[in-house]
Amino acid sequence: MSLALAVLKKGEGRTLKAGGAWIFDNEIGSVTGAFENGDVVMVHDFDGYPMGRGFINMHSKIRIRMLTRNPDQEINEEFFRQRLKDAWEYRKRTVDTGSCRIVFGEADFLPGLVVDKFSDVLVFQCLALGMDRHKEKLLLILKEILAEDGISIRGVYERSDAREREKEGMRKTKGFLGEPFDTFVHIEENGVKYIVDVKDGQKTGFFLDQKYNRLAIQKLCRGARVLDCFTHTGSFALNAGVAGAKSVLGVDASGLAVAQARENAELNGLSDRVEFLEADVFDLLPSLVEKGEKYDVVVLDPPAFTKSRSSIKNAVKGYREINLRGMKLVKDGGFLATCSCSHFMDFELFTKTIREAARNAHVRLRQVEFRTQAPDHPILWAADESYYLKFYVFQVCREK
Incomplete structure (x- = not known):
């Protein structure tokens, strides 16, 4: 099935062309073809030059969040697996991964997705409709990637309770993704021990x-x-x-x-x-x-x-x-x-x-x-x- 096509207005898309990931509602000249909010669409410049693919949401001022600059890249399980694997490999090279942010949204080329790891617990946050539709798949893939390094995740909690959700036309939500567990999680950082409240702490808990x-x-x-x-x-x-x-x-x-x-x-x-x-x-x-x-x-x-x-x-x-x-x-x-x-x-x-x-x-x-x-x-x-x-x-x- 062919993708719907979004075409930029002439002179627009400056942030996108400079390396950014967002296309705002007032930058788009037309959208043709059938789609639902949260679907992947093709993006072209005003003159027909292909700019890549991204999630569209007509409820949001950030109308399209770009996923790839490659117009031929399929957005499928293989795509998400590679993005998540790249994010994890980057953390392994740059930080103590005992507790860390595994995915940082647009900066990891996964717009609207935040994943924090607190010891053996994950906290998921989906702030974009397109990403929210894939969260179960993303969670399963990420658990598999961590398991390859011998890391077993005992629980996952969703903290999609930020106001940004409402700007996407979604309700705020929080709760267990899978089996319930003790949401007071013990971690250690810089030689300091903490109890992290992933359920009611600020943001994702810490x-x-x-x-x-x-x-x-x-x-x-x-x-x-x-x-x-x-x-x-x-x-x-x-x-x-x-x-x-x-x-x-x-x-x-x-x-x-x-x-x-x-x-x-x-x-x-x-x-x-x-x-x-x-x-x-x-x-x-x-x-x-x-x-x-x-x-x-x-x-x-x-x-x-x-x-x-x-x-x-x-x-x-x-x-x-x-x-x-x-x-x-x-x-x-x-x-x-x-x-x-x-x-x-x-x-x-x-x-x-x-x-x-x-x-x-x-x-x-x-x-x-x-x-x-x-x-x-x-x-x-x-x-x-x-x-x-x-x-x-x-x-x-x-x-x-």
Whole structure:
């Protein structure tokens, strides 16, 4: 059966031609032939030049998500097997695979699919209709690929409960894919033990993208007094504790997250040195500054303050505020680790915002290093949405 054909308008498809994976609704001139939403269609440029094949969804502003640039490539089980095998082989070469992101959507040429591995549990997330229709097949293939390396998966949980699903005309969903299992999963990363709640934790249960950034602060925290803001389930705080910090205070507004962080501290035998406080960081930081508190290391790992271009201005105010307060709490010669996980808060804007905060705090920053997301979240150039995490480490100087 021949595929339906989508033809781009003249002058459109710039992102696609630069290497991106998305074609938006206003870039398409016509679609001919029979299809259902979620089907694979052929894509041609306005002049008939073949651009490849992708999933179409008339409910989504991202009208087509490209799967291949080869117009002759069949999208079948063999295609998905090779894509998944390539993704797994890449992780084996670049990261600790005990717990890692196996598939990162468009950056692994599997648009709309996210798969995280936590020890012997997989968490599946399908954010695109076309990929959602294949999830059972994808799961079976991935289990077979892991089994070839002697990895047995004891359970799979679906976390397709992100708002992006609604933009695709789908309902949010979550639950077991297969037999039920204990959804509190024990993992170890950088020598730190965690209990990951894959059922009700944020996103897929744990933020794997900060793995090596957490490791990077360990050397700065030996013998230090550390403040970890937006600690979630305690990951940066616990890395500081394992590294030999003198004392650590982790802060988060979520009582559920703080309870889990305390449980993680106990799991690592750190309850005597690593404490957690349920509080709003925006309220707490000014009060700590007013009290004259000083820390050797301050970590700022906030949630994304903006998920759209329209709210960037307010996000900039938020990032400037927490960085200004954070810098004032770092003792002279101490260290600030600060990051943004918002794609819309790009590198230039984030850097400018930190520079303004430093000027207002009357400190001089000495950059130790700049980092981004772990390699299991690869950045696909021309797919801007795949580059979202910016992570700076600075030495804060006052009297130099």
